[in-house]
Amino acid sequence: MMDNLRAASNHVVLKILLALIILSFVLTGVGNYVIGGGDFAAKVNGDEISRAEMERAFSNERSRQQQMLGEQFSQLASNEGYMQQIRQQALSQLIDEKLLDQYASKLNLAISDDQIKQAIFSQPAFQTNGKFDNEKYNGLITSMGFTADQYAQALRKQLTTQQLIGAVANTDFMLKGEADNLIALVSQQRMVRQATIDVAKLAAQQSASDEEINNYYQQNKNNFMAPEQFRVSYIKLDAADMQETVSDADIQSWYDEHKADYGQPERKRYSIIQTKTEADANALLQQLKQGADFAQLAKTKSADPISARKGGDMGWLEPETTPDELKQAALTTKGQLSTAIKSSVGYLIVRLDDIQAEQVKPLSEVRDAVTAKVKQEKSVDAFYKLQQKVSDAASNDNASLVGAEQAAGVKAVETNWFSRDSLPEALNFKPVADAIFNGALIGQDSSPGNNSDIITVEGDRAFVLRVSEHKAETVKPLDEVKADIASTIKREKAQKQAKAQAEAIIAELKSGKQDAFDKAGLKFAAAQPLTRSGQDAISQAAFSLPQPEKGKSSYGISEDMQGNVVLMALDDVRAGSLPPAQVEQMVKGVTQNNAQIAFEALLDNLRKEAKIKYGAAAQMQ
Known part of the structure; x- marks a missing residue:
């Protein structure tokens, strides 16, 4: 069927397996499981899953969730139910692996x-420059909590499972006739x-009475809402506008403090x-002492x-980039040789070739840069x-911005009227928007409230503002x-x-007449x-x-993108063709889907037939 089906199964079906394992506890419930005692996580057909295995799986799943969710995880981690769900997912994975x-x-x-x-x-992951x-x-395996024997055993299980998946996946195939029919x-x-x-x-020929208009208005008021509106007065401060002068003394002082x-x-x-x-x-040191050429x-x-x-x-090399082994040599004179130094890769002989003393650029060379820094x-x-x-x-005169202006x-x-969806570009910063829209700057009955605190934006700009006028969300009047x-x-x-x-015209066309069609002036x-891929x-x-039927048409009704009613006459159905690459991809997709179904059935059957008993470790929080 497909030469690379096994390779495909090792990618797609393994992903499916992971998804099934994560969901298996939810899908299977506890119908076949027995809750028991004992200091173990579970027994699957008599084979025990230990507390240690459970805790390691829980820790791995917790780390995976933390990496995937980022900052959100810290909030979720405080939820006892969420952490218990992670524990159940980890145990469910171990149970399915055991099965x-x-x-x-x-x-x-x-x-x-x-x-x-x-x-x-x-x-x-275990290679350096392409070699083990x-x-x-x-x-790496130590950081994962494995000894060499434990990792080899875990790898053996993984490869055996892949072999099993490959065996299941390779039982699926598509006959050429099936593929041809699908392509057609x-x-x-x-x-x-x-x-x-x-x-x-x-529509131009229709009419709408006052009663119809009023009834529609009353039944659809939610469609005619005027959004909440704001007018805002604000003062903007910008660090870029603060043009400061600096003296020679300022420049010299700053340079002296920052020579490094x-x-x-x-x-x-x-x-x-x-x-x-x-x-x-x-042996090499002895040769060097007898005059051998170091480079050779x-x-x-x-x-x-x-x-x-x-x-x-x-x-x-500077001090920060010098390896510890070279520092350990403690060489101070040009041409000086070290003794044999033990390192992580064997032994080193080190020679100090040259020394360049510390250097500081004079102020004359860096004056422009220093001046810019001081400014x-x-x-x-x-x-x-x-x-x-x-x-x-602004705090002392909370009823206006006059004091803040001075x-x-x-x-x-002062802005024009705007809504939450049309914030002026000059105020389009999240902290500013939050201050405007959170309601704290609005008084009773939509009257102006207090001035805002200073709102700093991107470190070098700041705003102080007040809502000068406000209109609450309301239904637009009927006249509008x-x-x-x-x-x-x-x-x-x-x-x-x-x-x-x-519908009347189509009924006539199906009976072989077209008087109504002609009378409507249609052609x-x-x-x-039209192709099946069309989304219209x-x-x-x-x-x-x-x-x-041969020599006849099938008729139907649809609508175009402008909402016009479209009469359709289907005259012929023709076979098309697809590029070979698209055909191969389509057959591959169907085969992989069939492999997924087969594997789901296998895992579901193993769950149903299994005798699974939970231990006390499974219930730990």
């Missing part, structure tokens, strides 16, 4: 030690002629030779391929002082919406008339091909019509 292990054993599925080794060696790194492997159905084209009844033209920002610390240049054993390192020995003897290509040269700091300081001054003024030295700006209601009533009448007319346009109402309706 699959037992079924795999029943089928005599097994994974050899060589397969385990190959799986470990081929894992990219035993130190990295041990570090999906790619089918329908030749349809259309004739449109213009609803807008019919314009300096380069002492740098040293090292060369190394890396060996596997201390004996090898000492590094190229031919060093176990570090990167530095060896450069004759051992490590380049210039920025003085502007920010002035900005915060002005904020405090304006805030105090403190800020600028006039307040009367014309719109009349248009709606007329269009509804026109649509009803058009549909009735279309069918030329036939156009006419395409969807076309594929619901019965296939026409």
Whole structure:
């Protein structure tokens, strides 16, 4: 059927398995489970799931949820019911894994030690530069709470489960005839002629009485709501507007305090030779002391391929970037050699090649940058002082912004009317919007309330504002919406008339007559091909019509995007075609779906037949 079905199952079905495991507790309930005692999590057909396994699974699931939900998780974690649900999900996963292990054993599925080794060696997470790194492997499995034997056993179970999934998935296939029929159905084209009844033209002939308008208004008042409206006065402070002057003394003082920002610390240049054993390192040291060339020995003897290509040269290093092993050498003189130094990768011989003393750029070279920094700091300081001054003024005179205007030295700006959906661009910041819309600045009966506190935005801008006028949400008066209601009533009448007319015409066309069709002044346009992929109402309706008999048409009714009534004549159904890549993808999707169904059935059956007993550990919070 498909050459890569096994590979596909290892991706898609495993995802399905994870989803099924997470949902299995909810789906199966407790009908087949027995709650018992004992310091274990559960027994599945007599096989025990220990408290330790349960706690490790719970911890892993909790970490997964925390990584997935981010900040939301801290709120959910305080909910006892939510944490219990995570515990149940983790236990449900362990139970399903145990059921699959037992079924795999029943089928005599097994994974050899060589397969385990190959799986470990081929894992990219355990590799360095494309090669297996035993130190990295041990570090990672230890961080997951496994010993080497425990990890190998867990991996054996996983690979056995994959083998089981592959066996189930490979039982599904599609016959060529089934695939051909599916392709023909999906790619089918329908030749349809259309004739449109213009609803807008019919609406112009309709009338709407005062009584009809009033009744519609009373029944649909929620459709005529005027949103809550605001007018706001505000003062904006911007740090960028604070132009401060600086003196030479200011510049010199700032430079003296921040010299480290314009300096380069002492740098040293090292060369190394890396060996596997201390004996090898000492032998090379002896050669170096007898005059051997360091660079040549590094190229031919060093176990570090990167530095060896450069004759051992490590380049210039600052204190922060110097490895501990090189610091441990404690070399202070150019050309000085270390003894053999033990490292995480063997032993090192280190030579100090050069020293570059600490350097500081003179003020003359960095004056412009220092000046900009001083101006920025003085502007920010002035900005915060002005904020405090304006805030105090706004608080002392809470009935207007006059005092705040005097403190800020600028006039307040007043907006036009706006709603929650049309906040002026100048105020379009979340803290500002929250202050306006949370109701705290509105007095009784929509009267102006107090001034706001200082609202800081993005660190360098601030606002103080007051709601100068407010209108609560209300129903628009009938006179204001009367014309719109009349248009709606007329269009509804026109649509009803058009549909009735279309149904009468279609009934005649089906009987072989077209007097009503001609009398309505309608004409069918030329036939156009419609495909099943079309999302418009006419395409969807076309594929619901019965296939026409030879030499005849099938008829139906639909609507276009403008709400006009459309008469359809289906003249012919034609076979289409699909690109080979699309055909392959479609068959692959159907096969994978069938594999999912097969695996769901297997897991459901294993659950139903299992004898599962919960222990006390399963109930721990």
